[in-house]
Amino acid sequence: MSESNGDGILVSVQGARREFSRGNERIRVLDGVDLEVRSGEFLSLMGPSGSGKSTLLNLIGGLDRPNSGTVEVAGDRIDKLPDRKLAGWRARHVGFVFQFYNLLPVLNAARNVELPLLLTPLSKAQRKQQVETALSIVGLTDRARHYPKTLSGGEQQRVGIARAIATDPTLLLCDEPTGDLDRKAGDEILDLLDALCRDHGKTVIMVTHDPHASERADRVLHLLDGLLATEPAA
Amino acid sequence: MRFLYLIWCNLKRKKIRTTLTLLSIVVAFLLYGYLAAIQQGLDMGVSVAGADRLVVRHKVSIIQTLPESYEARMERLEGVVDATPATYFGGVYQDPINFFAQTPVKPAEYLAMYPEFVVPPDQMRAWEETRTGAVVGRTIAERFEWSVGDRVPLQATIWPRQDGGRTWEFDIVGIYDSEDPAADLTQFFFRYDYFREVLPEGARGQVGWYVVRVSDPDRAVEVSNAIDAEFANSPAETRAETELAFVQGFAKQIGNIGAIMTAVLSAVFFTILLVAGNTMGQAVRERIQEIGVLKAIGFTHVQVLGMVLGESVLLGVIGGLAGLGIAVVAISGGDPTGGVFPIFFFPVRDIVIGLFLTVLLGLVAGMLPALQALRLSAVDALRRQ
Numbered sequence: 042m043s044e045s046n047g048d049g050i051l052v053s054v055q056g057a058r059r060e061f062s063r064g065n066e067r068i069r070v071l072d073g074v075d076l077e078v079r080s081g082e083f084l085s086l087m088g089p090s091g092s093g094k095s096t097l098l099n100l101i102g103g104l105d106r107p108n109s110g111t112v113e114v115a116g117d118r119i120d121k122l123p124d125r126k127l128a129g130w131r132a133r134h135v136g137f138v139f140q141f142y143n144l145l146p147v148l149n150a151a152r153n154v155e156l157p158l159l160l161t162p163l164s165k166a167q168r169k170q171q172v173e174t175a176l177s178i179v180g181l182t183d184r185a186r187h188y189p190k191t192l193s194g195g196e197q198q199r200v201g202i203a204r205a206i207a208t209d210p211t212l213l214l215c216d217e218p219t220g221d222l223d224r225k226a227g228d229e230i231l232d233l234l235d236a237l238c239r240d241h242g243k244t245v246i247m248v249t250h251d252p253h254a255s256e257r258a259d260r261v262l263h264l265l266d267g268l269l270a271t272e273p274a275a
Numbered sequence: 276m277r278f279l280y281l282i283w284c285n286l287k288r289k290k291i292r293t294t295l296t297l298l299s300i301v302v303a304f305l306l307y308g309y310l311a312a313i314q315q316g317l318d319m320g321v322s323v324a325g326a327d328r329l330v331v332r333h334k335v336s337i338i339q340t341l342p343e344s345y346e347a348r349m350e351r352l353e354g355v356v357d358a359t360p361a362t363y364f365g366g367v368y369q370d371p372i373n374f375f376a377q378t379p380v381k382p383a384e385y386l387a388m389y390p391e392f393v394v395p396p397d398q399m400r401a402w403e404e405t406r407t408g409a410v411v412g413r414t415i416a417e418r419f420e421w422s423v424g425d426r427v428p429l430q431a432t433i434w435p436r437q438d439g440g441r442t443w444e445f446d447i448v449g450i451y452d453s454e455d456p457a458a459d460l461t462q463f464f465f466r467y468d469y470f471r472e473v474l475p476e477g478a479r480g481q482v483g484w485y486v487v488r489v490s491d492p493d494r495a496v497e498v499s500n501a502i503d504a505e506f507a508n509s510p511a512e513t514r515a516e517t518e519l520a521f522v523q524g525f526a527k528q529i530g531n532i533g534a535i536m537t538a539v540l541s542a543v544f545f546t547i548l549l550v551a552g553n554t555m556g557q558a559v560r561e562r563i564q565e566i567g568v569l570k571a572i573g574f575t576h577v578q579v580l581g582m583v584l585g586e587s588v589l590l591g592v593i594g595g596l597a598g599l600g601i602a603v604v605a606i607s608g609g610d611p612t613g614g615v616f617p618i619f620f621f622p623v624r625d626i627v628i629g630l631f632l633t634v635l636l637g638l639v640a641g642m643l644p645a646l647q648a649l650r651l652s653a654v655d656a657l658r659r660q
Contacts, residue, residue: 104571104653125575132573139657143568147284157572159277204572 051212051244052078052101057110058267059096070096072267073110080211083238083245085258092264094248095216101246102135102214103127114212132160136205136243138234140217142197144189144204151176151185154203161208175203178241179233195226202233206243213237215247219254231257278578282585285558293590296554300594300636301601303547304629307540308602311625314536315457316616326492328388330521331358331502332484334512340481341511348505349487354498356490359384360467362483366429366443368419375415377429377463379470382410388486391458398423398449406469408448412460414609416450423447437475456620487515544636551640555587559644566648567656580649587641588634595633599626 059071070093078084086094099105100112103119112120115134122130136157144153151172158168176182179199189197198218205213215234219227235257237243247258255261263270286293331349333339340362349358364377382402386392394402394410401423402408411421421427424447431441445465453460471479489498499515506513516524559566566579574582603621610619 099654102571104657125577128570128573128575131571137568137571139568143564143657145281145284145565145568147288148281152280152284156281156569159281160573160578 049079049081050077051080051082051115052076052246053111053113054097054101055111055113057097057100057107057112059093059100059105059107069267071100071107074264074267074269076262076269078244078246080244081238081242083235083257083259084247085255085261086246086248086264087250087252087255087261088264090250093267094264097264098214098216098246098248101212102137103131129160132157133208134210134212136202136208136210136213138198138201138205138213138215138218140220142189142194142201142221144197144200146189149186149188150181150192150200150203153189153200154207156204157208171207171209172203175207176200178206178237179203193226194222195229198222198226198230199233202230202237206237206241211242211244213243213245215245217249218247219249219251224253227251227254278582278585282582282589285562285582285586286589289558292554292557296551296590297594297597299547299550300591300633301598303543304595304598304633305602305605306543307629307632308599308606308621308625310536310540311629312602312606312619312621313616314533315622316610316619326517326519327489327495328518329487329489329495329499329502329515330484330518331487331513331515332521334503334514337363337484339511340483341485341513343480343482345506345511345513346482346485349485349502352498352501352505354489354491354494354501356488357384357388358485358487359388360482360485361385362467362470362481363433364429364431364465364470365433366431368427368429373419375461375463377465379467380464381467382464385464385486388488391453391455392451393453394449394451401448402466405446405448406466406472407444407446409445409463409465410449410451411447411463413450413452414460415463416447418461421447421450423449434470434474434478436473443473457618457622459618461618486518544632548636548640551587551590551636552643554590555583555641555644556647558586559583559648563651563656563659566651567653567659570651570653571657576649579651580645583645583648584638584641587645588637591635591637591640592633595629595636599629599633 054074054076057071057074058069060067060069062068074097076097086097088094096105100107100120101114103114103122106120110120111118117130119127119130145156148156154172154175155168158171163171172185173182176185179202181196181199181203184192184196184200189200192200202218213234218234219230222230231254234245234247238245247254249255261271331341331345333341343360346358346360349355359381361378361380364379366377367373368375382399386394386399398410402410409427416422427445427447429443429445431443435441436443451460487498487502489495495517499517502515503513569579570576603626606619606621610616
């Protein structure tokens with residue numbers, strides 16, 4: 042991924058609007074959002090259900106496009122990229138961490154981590170090396186051959202994080218990464234995301250409902266009525 | 276190939292469902308194999324019918340006989356190389372259920388006409404030296420455990436002996452074989468001169484049909500017309516046609532076999548298509564969220580489509596290969612009816628078509644689910660928790 046611009050800005054969203062149709066009704070979820078995220082920053086996005094947090098995350102991750110406005114990540118106008126190029130861009134530059142881990146149950150931990158590497162030109166040996174590295178970062182080397190159903194929730198989420206960092210992306214997008222975990226396991230995941238940000242230079246954008254989780258971020262933004270604010274609604 | 280492991284794991288996900296679907300595909304291809312073999316049997320060797328051979332029979336029916344004098348007259352016609360007589364004997368060996376064709380022939384002439392039938396030279400000499408000698412196909416010899424030197428009685432149903440008896444006895448002097456899998460090895464040939472001598476005087480001088488070799492297969496129709504013209508307005512008018520047309524005419528007497536086979540196979544494959552398509556449809560519906568994950572981490576729509584189609588094709592190919600394999604082994608054991616089909620084998624051409632069908636089945640069965648997976652957006656898929 043090309044690194045941040047001269048100002049250290051990795052993600053720049055300008056005037057992003059996103060509407061959805063529900064029957065005849067048009068629902069505006071994002072109403073001209075402006076956001077800049079510095080490279081290496083740990084940003085937390087908070088807000089009530091339906092406020093558009095995940096939608097904003099999807100726009101930044103290239104899973105969705107704004108109706109208007111721009112989304113630029115590391116100099117790439119991803120809102121302009123065609124679908125096929127966007128898929129390749131995601132494979133190279135973004136790691137996704139989901140609330141419910143979303144591991145493939147038919148694959149063991151190592152094979153799950155290897156999935157995004159299948160899209161790279163790496164050889165089998167190189168992929169194996171990358172998988173081992175990712176699993177060692179999340180502390181699950183000894184669980185490489187375990188299938189998701191034999192892992193605890195916290196371990197599954199760590200495999201999910203290992204999958205997200207396997208291709209060494211700069212940007213990690215985490216949608217409620219602790220939402221399905223108890224406090225202890227959640228804290229371990231937050232420690233891990235913190236370490237990825239501080240020690241490995243990853244830029245982390247985390248959507249969460251949990252104020253405890255958002256305390257770990259460098260910056261907390263709140264989404265309300267389709268707009269971002271630095272303070273929660275009163 | 277990188278995704279093969281993932282495709283394989285997905286296929287194993289619901290083992291019982293996959294196994295049942297595979298079994299249905301196996302049965303379909305086993306049935307396909309048997310129908311192809313039966314088709315061969317009903318065609319009675321159409322595929323090996325000589326392009327340069329004509330069959331000349333009575334214009335009214337194959338049951339009506341022709342004078343044996345026609346042989347020499349046909350051989351005088353331009354374009355005719357040779358003509359040799361054959362007659363349906365219709366004898367019974369022990370029990371009417373033991374059906375096989377018996378034909379009195381002129382040994383050297385007949386085997387020259389059918390070079391695909393191979394008789395060892397010493398057995399050929401023995402046949403020429405033994406008036407009651409008979410040469411039988413390897414299949415029929417194995418079926419009745421006959422060997423050279425055995426004496427075989429046949430009960431005549433059409434041709435009684437001149438002494439009024441109905442038992443004809445023959446000495447097996449040879450066993451013919453063929454390298455061609457489509458050759459009929461269930462026939463029983465005996466000498467025409469012996470047949471002629473033992474018949475009542477009034478029954479002599481008539482033959483069932485003639486096999487005629489033409490000098491140029493491209494002129495077969497022209498020669499056929501010349502033969503029919505030669506005997507026009509005679510008490511025994513002829514109908515000459517290529518051996519292929521003659522054999523096909525026989526097969527058509529019990530209906531349009533090709534159309535029946537096609538209809539049965541179409542119904543079978545359509546059903547299997549629904550079964551396999553339903554399996555793949557369910558598989559995709561159960562995995563929508565996983566498809567969303569794959570797309571989120573960078574798999575393109577086309578790659579996801581390819582993986583679903585790959586899984587479907589793998590399903591079809593595994594089931595199809597197993598079915599075709601079992602069919603090859605089972606059919607190589609021979610005619611399961613014990614003699615209804617003189618020729619019974621799974622032709623290579625149909626095996627190749629079967630292999631093609633395994634892939635086609637997979638592609639068609641997986642097409643709709645694959646398109647569904649293709650159209651699915653990552654966001655919509657991930658939203659379906």
